[in-house]
Amino acid sequence: MKTLLAAVVMLVATSASVLLTPPIDLAAGHGILRGVPHEFGPWQGTDAQFEQAVVEELRADDLLIRRYVDGTRSVWLCLVYHQNRRYGAHDPLLCYTSQGYAVRQPGRARVDDGSPKGLIVNTCIAERRDDSRVVWYWWTTDGLSTGDVGAFRSRMAVLGALDNRSWGTFVRVESVLREDGVEGATQRAREFSGLVARELPAVFARARAAAPAVP
DSSP states (O other): OHHHHHHHHHHHHHHHHHHHSOOOOTTBOOSGGGGSOSEETTEEEEEOOOOHHHHHHHTOSEEEEEEEEETTEEEEEEEEEEESOTTOOOOHHHHHHHTTOEEEEEEEEEEOOSSSSOEEEEEEEEEETTEEEEEEEEEEETTEEESOHHHHHHHHHHHHHHHSOOEEEEEEEEEEOOTTHHHHHHHHHHHHHHHHHHHHHHHHHHHHHHSOOOO
């Protein structure tokens, strides 16, 4: 009887601990990505949970996975932040293939980021059984946003040599195919990517300015 009572007490204590200390959302942006807005124009964002194993595999210094909704439309935003890692560029195609997706129609597209020429990003379609999505992605660091991973890594190397520190972020926008097909998903990705590309440089500039100086 005493053993049963002790087990019940332990179970109640464990349940109370879980309720009072909910699990940490590992993909909610706990560092520099904390400043990423939950609103981009009409799009309203909700943080998503990410498995611990996946988070550890990414080896990121900060991570954000968020679903944004505008009425009946939705997109997914993924940001993978690395600091002081010259070759910290996330490889999205490897990520998709390792999860069983087939990647097709790789290409480039222009995003209206407010600059005269716009931002050229990478595009593809990822398919797995009945799951298909349009994917737009690029990388950003201090003074540069680009779909060219080589240019991104070179910029990080220069920053590291000049300032003894560097940072970079992989940016991915996903739009799941719905009744409006590839054309509709592409339009959602294009619109949302433009809003993100305009806002992120200011988000990082504010976060870096508020960060303590490196000796």
